[in-house]
Amino acid sequence: MHEKLRAALDSVHAEPELKAATRAAVARRIRQRPARALRLAPAVCAVMVILGGPWLYFTPTAHISIDINPSLELGINRFDRVISVEGWNDDGTALAETLDVTHLSYTDAVEHILSSDPVQTLLESDAAVEIGVFGDNASHCARLLAGVEACTNGRQNAHCYQAGSEEVEQAHNCGLSYGKYRAYLELAALDPSVTVEQVQGMTMRQIRERIAALSDSAPAAGSAETPVSGNHQNQQTGPGHHGAGHHGE
C-alpha cells in the first residue's frame, strides 16, 4: 500500500497553467501594494485628523499679552483661535473671569477685550495699553501682530510689538506678563532700586509716567534709551524689546 500511495501521489503535478496563474497573482500583489497603501491614505488621514485634531487645536502656537493694569495673556492655536485666557495679576485674573473669548478668532477676542467695560473705563482715563505677540513661529507671530495692529488702529495710547519666546519665559519666571516685564526693565535701567514686587502693583500708566519722569529728570542715568513720551509713542527700543513694534495712530 505504501508503494501504491507513493506512486499515485507521484503522478500528481501542478499544471503549468496553475503555476503561471500563481506567479501572475503574486506579481499583481507586488504591484498592488503601493496602490493599496494609497487607497488607505484617506482613511489614515481621517484617523490622524480624528486623533490628532484635538491636539492640533488645543496646542497654543503663540500668545498675545495685553497689559493695561490688568495683565492678560491669550493662548492662540495654529488656527488663530483663542484657546486660553490667563490673568497675570489680580486685576487680570478678575478680568479673565468676566471674559468669554475662548474659541473666538484672536482679532475678535482683542476687540472684545478692548471694548469691555473695565478696559474702556481705563482707556478713557488715558491708560496705556500694550499688546505683545510672541511664539516660536516668527511668521505666525508676524501675521498675528498685523491683525492686532489693525484692532488697535486709531488708539493713541496703544502699542503693539512682537517678542521672542525666551524673553517671555524670563518675564514669566519673574511672575510678570511680558508687557509689564518690558516696562519693568525700562524702569529698572533708570531706577535700579525698583523691584519686581513694586512693578506688579503698578499700572502700565504709572510705570510709563515713572519712566518718563526719570528720563526727563535724569537723562544722565546712563541709559542710551530713547526717551519715552507720555503717550508711549517711542517705546520701540526699550530694554528687553527685541521685536518689531507699532504704535496706534
Add this chain to the structure above:
Amino acid sequence: MRSEEEVNQAVELYADTVRRICLMHLKNDADTEDIFQTVFVKYLLHTAPFASAEHERAWIIRVTINACKDLLRSVFRRRTVSLEEASELSAPPEEHRAVLQAVQGLPAAYRNVVYLHYYEGYTAPEIAQILGKNVNTIYTRLTRARGLLRQALGGDDDA
C-alpha cells in the same frame, strides 16, 4: 517582503507538494487556484528566515493544510462552480485513480496524516509538530487510516 524571483523559485519547488495536498481536500480546480495564491502570497509576505530547506518545506505544508481548512470552513464559500469550471477538474491518471479516490474518501483528519507519513516520509512526532497535535493522536489516526485504506483497496498491507 520577498522578491518576485524568490517566490517564483518557491512556486517551482513546492507547486507539486501544494497540488497534492489540495487534491486530498478540494473538489475543484478553482479552489485549488485560490489555495495556490493564498499560500504563495503568504510566502511573499513572510519575511522571517527559514532555518533550513526542511523548515521551509514544513512551513509550506502547514500553510497549505491550514489554507485548505480555512477555505472549507469559510461561510463565504458558497460559490457555485460553473459547468466549464467543473469540466476542468483534473482527473488523476487511470492506474492511480482508485488509490487517490480511497485517500480522498478518508475522514479529513486522516488524509493529512496519510499524506505526510506515506508520501512525505515524516515520522509521527514530526507530523504531530507540523499539525500541532498529540503524538499519540497521530499514531491512532495512522492506524485507523491504514485500516480504512485496506478495506477500500483490499489486498496486502506493506506499510
